[in-house]
Amino acid sequence: MSNIIIIVDDSRTIRNLLSxxxxxxxxxxxxxxxxxxxxxxxxxxxxxxxxxxxxxxxPRMDGYNFIxxxxxxxxxxxxxxxxxxTETSQEKKILARNAGATxxxxxxxxxxxxxxxxxxxxIKK
Amino acid sequence: xxDFDSIKNIFFEECNELLSELERSLEIIKxxxxxxxxxxxxxxxxxxxxxxxxxxxxxxxxxFTHVFETALDLLRSKMLHIDxxxxxxxxRATDVLSDSVxxxxxxxxxxxxxxxxxxxxxxxLSCDNSVDADKFLNRDDNLGGFDEEExxxxxxxxxxxxxxxxxxxxxxxxxxxxxxxxxxxxxxxxGKSEKSPExxxxxxxxxxxSENAPAxxxxxxxxxxxxIRVDLERIDKLVDLVGELVIGQATLRERYxxxxxxxxxxxxxxxxxxxxxxLTRNIQDAVMAVRAQPxxxxxxxxxxxxxxxxxxxxxxxxxxxxxxDTEIDRSLIERLTDPxxxxxxxxxxxxxxxxxDRLKNGKxxxxxxxxxAIQKSGRIIITVADDGAGINRxxxxxxxxxxxxxxxxxxxxxxxxxxxIFFPGFSTSSTVSDLSGRGVGMDVVKKSIxxxxxxxxxxxxxxxxxxxxxxxxxxxxxxEGMAITSCGQTLILPVSCIxxxxxxxxxxxxxxxxxxxxxSIRGVFMPLLDISVVLGFSTGENFQDREVILVxxxxxxxxxxLLADGIDGQMQVVSKNVEKNFRATRGISAATILGNxxxxxxxDAASIIHMGSENVCRLPYPGGLASIExxxxxxxx
Numbered sequence: 001m002s003n004i005i006i007i008v009d010d011s012r013t014i015r016n017l018l019s020x021x022x023x024x025x026x027x028x029x030x031x032x033x034x035x036x037x038x039x040x041x042x043x044x045x046x047x048x049x050x051x052x053x054x055x056x057x058x059p060r061m062d063g064y065n066f067i068x069x070x071x072x073x074x075x076x077x078x079x080x081x082x083x084x085x086t087e088t089s090q091e092k093k094i095l096a097r098n099a100g101a102t103x104x105x106x107x108x109x110x111x112x113x114x115x116x117x118x119x120x121x122x123i124k125k
Numbered sequence: 126x127x128d129f130d131s132i133k134n135i136f137f138e139e140c141n142e143l144l145s146e147l148e149r150s151l152e153i154i155k156x157x158x159x160x161x162x163x164x165x166x167x168x169x170x171x172x173x174x175x176x177x178x179x180x181x182x183x184x185x186x187x188x189f190t191h192v193f194e195t196a197l198d199l200l201r202s203k204m205l206h207i208d209x210x211x212x213x214x215x216x217r218a219t220d221v222l223s224d225s226v227x228x229x230x231x232x233x234x235x236x237x238x239x240x241x242x243x244x245x246x247x248x249x250l251s252c253d254n255s256v257d258a259d260k261f262l263n264r265d266d267n268l269g270g271f272d273e274e275e276x277x278x279x280x281x282x283x284x285x286x287x288x289x290x291x292x293x294x295x296x297x298x299x300x301x302x303x304x305x306x307x308x309x310x311x312x313x314x315x316g317k318s319e320k321s322p323e324x325x326x327x328x329x330x331x332x333x334x335s336e337n338a339p340a341x342x343x344x345x346x347x348x349x350x351x352x353i354r355v356d357l358e359r360i361d362k363l364v365d366l367v368g369e370l371v372i373g374q375a376t377l378r379e380r381y382x383x384x385x386x387x388x389x390x391x392x393x394x395x396x397x398x399x400x401x402x403x404l405t406r407n408i409q410d411a412v413m414a415v416r417a418q419p420x421x422x423x424x425x426x427x428x429x430x431x432x433x434x435x436x437x438x439x440x441x442x443x444x445x446x447x448x449x450d451t452e453i454d455r456s457l458i459e460r461l462t463d464p465x466x467x468x469x470x471x472x473x474x475x476x477x478x479x480x481x482d483r484l485k486n487g488k489x490x491x492x493x494x495x496x497x498a499i500q501k502s503g504r505i506i507i508t509v510a511d512d513g514a515g516i517n518r519x520x521x522x523x524x525x526x527x528x529x530x531x532x533x534x535x536x537x538x539x540x541x542x543x544x545x546i547f548f549p550g551f552s553t554s555s556t557v558s559d560l561s562g563r564g565v566g567m568d569v570v571k572k573s574i575x576x577x578x579x580x581x582x583x584x585x586x587x588x589x590x591x592x593x594x595x596x597x598x599x600x601x602x603x604x605e606g607m608a609i610t611s612c613g614q615t616l617i618l619p620v621s622c623i624x625x626x627x628x629x630x631x632x633x634x635x636x637x638x639x640x641x642x643x644x645s646i647r648g649v650f651m652p653l654l655d656i657s658v659v660l661g662f663s664t665g666e667n668f669q670d671r672e673v674i675l676v677x678x679x680x681x682x683x684x685x686x687l688l689a690d691g692i693d694g695q696m697q698v699v700s701k702n703v704e705k706n707f708r709a710t711r712g713i714s715a716a717t718i719l720g721n722x723x724x725x726x727x728x729d730a731a732s733i734i735h736m737g738s739e740n741v742c743r744l745p746y747p748g749g750l751a752s753i754e755x756x757x758x759x760x761x762x
Contacts, residue, residue, distance in 0.1 A: 010169065013136040013177040020132060057169055059162075108179035 002047045004028045005118070008038035008066060009055040009084060014107065018053060018084075021111035022118070035061025039069045042076055050122050052081045053105065056092060064099040071100035080121050136177040138352065140226045143170040145425040148219055152428060154200075155212045161201075167215075168197040174222065178229075185235045186225055189244065193218050196247040205250060214246045220429055353455055355415050363411040366404060373401045406697065409603060417452035420498050420507075423461050424449045427496055430466050434473035440492060442477055444469075447497035453505050457597060460577050461507075464570040468509045468593055469494065471567065476511035476591055486588065488512070504621060505599060510592040516585040518542045525551065543583040547571040576704075578714055580679075580731055604700055606727060608693035608719070609675065612657045615725040617698050617717060618687075622730035624676040629688060644674065644686040651676070654737040655688045656728070660712055679731035687733070696720075700727055712736055 005027045007018050012033075019029040027050065032038035035058055042052070052070070056063035063083060070076045083096045083104040093104060102121070105114065150167035153159045175190035197215070199205045221236065221243045228235040377397040384392060424446050435442040453461075477483075477492030484490055495510040518539060525531045525545045537545075545551060549568040574581050578598045585591040598604065606617035633645045634653060644653040655671065657663035675687045700715035703726070714729035 011173040011176055012139045013132060013173075013180065016132045016135050017180055057165075057172060059166065059169065107176045108182075 002050050004030060004045070004047065004049040006030050006032070006038070006041060006049045006052040006054075008032045008035065008041075008053070008058070008063070010034055010058040011055070014055070014084070017111075018114075021114060024111075025115040025119075027118075034058040035063065035066035035069070038066050042070045042073065045075060048075050048079050050079075051118055052076065052079055053084050054081065056083055056085045056096065064095055067096065067099040067101055082118075082121075133181055134352070136181060137226065137230045138354075139177065140174055141422070143173050144219065144223050144226065145422060146170045147222075148216070148425055148428055151212060151215050151219060154207060155209070155216075157207075164197070164201050168194060168201050171197055171222070174226065183229050185237075185240070186229055189222060189225055189235075189240050192244045192247050193222060196250050199251060211250060214243075214250065216429075216432060218243045218247055220433070223429070353416070353418065359411065359414050363408065363415065366408045366411055370401070370404045370408060373397065373404050377401060409697065413454070413599070413603070414452075416455045418455050418458055419450045419452050420458065420461075420505075421449040423458055423465060424496060424498070426462065427465060427469050430469050431473055431494060434470045438474055439479070440473060440477055441480060441490060442473055442492040442494060445493060445495045447495065448499050451498040451500055451505060453498075453597065454599065457505075457577055460573060461597075464573045464595070465496075465507070465509070467567070467570045469496070472509055472511040472513070472591070472593075476513035478514050482514070486514075500599070505597045507595040507597065508592060509595075510590060512590040515587040515589055515591055516543050516546070516583070517587075521545050539585075540583075543585050546583075547581070578700075603697055604715075604727065605695065606698045606717070607675070607695050608725065609656070609673070609689040610691045610693060611655075611689045612663045612670075614657070614662065615693065615719060615723065616656065616689075617696075617725050617727040618675060618677065619714075619727070619730060620695060622677045622679065624678045624684065626676070626692060627674045629671050629674045646674075646676065646686065652685045652737050653688060654685050654733070656733070659733055659736050677730045677734065679734050683734050685734050685737050698725070698727065 003026065005022050007015055007022075007029060008031070009015050009018070010033050015031045015033075019031060022029050030041055030045075030049075032041045035054075037060075038054065039061070042049070054063045054066055058066075061069075063085075067081055067083075070079075070081075080102040081100060083093075083101045084107060085092065085096075085104060096104065105117075147167050147170035150159075150163050150170070153163050154167070171190050171194040175187055175194060178186035178190060196205075196218075200207070200211075200215075205211060221239045225235040225240060377394060380392050380394045380397055384394070427446070428444055431442055431444040472494050473492075477494065478486070478488075480490050483492065493512045495508065497508045497510075499506050499508075522531070522537070522542050522545070525542075525548070526533045526535075528551065530545060530548050530551065531537065546567050547570075551568065571581050574595055574597070580596045582594040582596070583591060584594070604617075605620040607620050607623055609616050609618055627646070635643045635645060635650070637643055642653040643650045655663070670690050671688045673689050673692055675689060675692075676684055677687055678684045698717035698719075700717055703710060703713055703716050706716075712729055712733045713726050714732075715727040717725055717727055719725050
């Protein structure tokens, strides 16, 4: 089973924080800075990633569109997608869910908790 | 430095970029011609700062950015009607945010007073009075009064995975994919049971820097880790070139060995050598491209400088920028900030007139300062131009006389008068203002520009405005040079300043008395200088060894004909600082080591032209040239 985690976020800080954390937990991390790059990255994969983590508000293509785009791909049809956001409004969560998100992470996050949660998601899958 | 610190550094670097982006977006919005994406970009910038600040436990920053982004969100959702007052509030908030980020970076207390002031302004934008300003102003209220859900704003607060509790009423297919996870580790759903990781992390972080640790340590750790962001494309190119170099080197070795050991006919190694020649140059360019950064970062900062200066002087000034994408060596970018800040403040304070004076003179009420950059023949030219009153030469002259900078009998050209403002201690402002009237500005500007191998030139026209031209080398390290010989010395002349070269013909020389000569080139006369005489290593009595003429030009278009013994050829030279290792020497900008191991001096064309013109047009100072040089060796450079 793949141990690749995709991170899509326009903030370098967040990308770095996430990748360092997940890398330390034994995952292979691939990053993209916006939805467009994210879709391209996902399309370039041979194996489905374990989890995809994406920001919502990004330039070029936002998180909702990104999720919709990759949900129709055969490879990532069932991949857990977590929305990473400080925006906690119910409306945005519903929008993200309707686009195909699996759950969400509220920034800021504790690395350990994040890793544990992701481990759980993967096991559950 | 551990991972956490290194990511923190990334955060601060990113903050700078985000703040530039924010400022740029706001400037565009201010002009009125903007798209939703621009507003969104402004929002996103603040939002990203908030996200990072939360991750690194900077509650003050989070508190401020939260209010800021809420206000920007109003703009985004078109609930605010944009006018100049609103933009001013946003720009002020940007300045406060920038200072707050800087304070976090330096580990000092953020500017609470201004933060609170700005928060009040931002909240006042919201028509919705339900927002309680006080709850954001009270810092003691640990979390700044966020909504329950946002209580996670603290260092690595535990609510990391929040799991869906959204209604399960709809039964469409996507809901199937929307699995509901239960966060077993935090039964109460708020994650409060997970205090331990937070604690551990706090401890870990604090091991390195306890709260009492001096701020200087932090500052040092930053300085040791200057990083730049480079397009992957540029690195790839470099890697490709190095690959080719390895092949080229192998070819050269093989051919050499064939010639050395081989029985067969010797093969030419010339081709292989010229390949390597070419490659070396390409690699050099590629490496320089890695260090090159757009001037945007410095230019963006100038918006704020002008804004604040205009505010302080009560003038209305617009800064127009052009050529921000011009790239320049990273080390130069850092050293440009201070001189440019000085120049722009000066332009606001002394250049642009007050609104009343402008209207009186039939000008528009708003002053315009143009900041532009362009790459021109191997140098970067940065222009700071204002449409103000121009330099008041009578006043400059009388002040210079009063301060003993020049003699009262001095008969100076307009250009020479303008240059007086670069004299140490010169200040034309009758009252010392906070902005630029301390008289330490322009000479420091000139010094710092000269230090990086640049030049400053002024053009000023009464009633029309003043223009300052900064001419800077593209890079500090390597210059394209022409090797010339004079009296057995090899000298390097930057190729960028050479207009043409020709054989010397004694027939063209016109002696004008006093040992001053001019050369006629196709009917045009220009001063003829023997380079060895100018630099003082020969008396230049006999011309018989002199064979070539090099016509050189400075940035202002002044030309002289330089007389030398011969031209050795064009080469790229790595310049070494003379001033640091020896002392500042007129006419010499740097030194270099030649292929044969000898040291050659790199000539500074502009200062040589000036040195020559001093000889040609006798200056009217009592005691002649020497008296000026004693006062300021930079006078003519």
